[in-house]
Amino acid sequence: MHKAVILLSGGLDSATTLYIAREEGYRCYCLTFSYGQRHDRELAAARAIAEHAGVPIEIITIALPWGGSVLLDKNTDLPTDRADCPRSIPPTYVPARNTIFLSFAASFAEAIGADAIFIGANQIDYSGYPDCRSGYFDVWQELLRFGTKAGTEGHVPVIVAPLLYMTKENIIARGSELGVPFALTWSCYRGGQHPCGECDSCRFRAMGFARAGREDPLIAVHNPERDR
């Protein structure tokens, strides 16, 4: 059975990515990072999703003491207008975050002899991060080929970003077909007990569920009063 390392943040994109990899027949190994994110609530979500899927998870703790992102600092304001104005790179960008995540994934994949690394990056309804674009993953593929022992031996894991060209709506529809436990996923950047509903991440999520014509089960969990 082929192995795959899955970068699982705890959000709905990465959860759907895990279920796609499982559907494709991979034996999945999840990899999650505690990197000082203000929304570390997503770590519990990642654990719950991996448990629901019945796959192992490694949570790696790293420090980025140099900061450089509002996502690393609870005392700063979060942007809320990304869905309306998708142009510049927003202040939630964390310097080289996906590069760090993929470097650990490369190490993990090489150590266990994995054939693939799955990442839930998306360049359609996305946050404008440069490390979520297709060309970026092409360069990574070259880096794995050149800079690892596995690569020099001709066994390069393939980087798979199955959501890259999907809309949020399509991701949610596909995830629903696969039985992704959306109620366990976490998207909100703010780091509170309940989704704020205002940050870019909450807004993209709400837009996706609305366009898919589906109820977000997370909202029902967090707003039990709503439908009364």
Added chain:
Amino acid sequence: MHKAVILLSGGLDSATTLYIAREEGYRCYCLTFSYGQRHDRELAAARAIAEHAGVPIEIITIALPWGGSVLLDKNTDLPTDRADCPRSIPPTYVPARNTIFLSFAASFAEAIGADAIFIGANQIDYSGYPDCRSGYFDVWQELLRFGTKAGTEGHVPVIVAPLLYMTKENIIARGSELGVPFALTWSCYRGGQHPCGECDSCRFRAMGFARAGREDPLIAVHNPERDR
């Protein structure tokens, strides 16, 4: 004053690299990793070298729970024949290690607006690691250009590997000119209190000093009886 992030392991190559960057006029920020290496003695060396050079140092602790290297496991044998037989990739190779180190350096460089990342990689008298070759750094340069905010804004830090084509002998000669405190550096892989003198790293070091016609000051420190 231009800033540079220096990957400082505590060995003589990275120490010399730091002194070269300083000589070139960079304001240097050292970056060192505690990654479960059996020779964590090198961390104290890195601190001492940075202090001697009067530059700040960040020591980042990471876990690589998947292993995959004899350098991460004190209960395995270390190779001792690299200097004689420099062909295959030795078991001291750590999966994607330089890729992980460079990814953190990229994040650090971006957060502080650095113009360069210095790494003491060497492909002449080297250990046969695929992530120490020139082409590897070319791919990295492309990754920084494509996958970072700094890159999209046209401010890509340059990856500088000044020792890439130097022999160990030349590195030691150059380091001596620059006043590198070789007595503070640490090369031995074995992780004991004194250099073992037998592992590949000790052997390359000894060969370099012998060819440079110089005394290794570290040996005098650890074998005070020798010359009596």
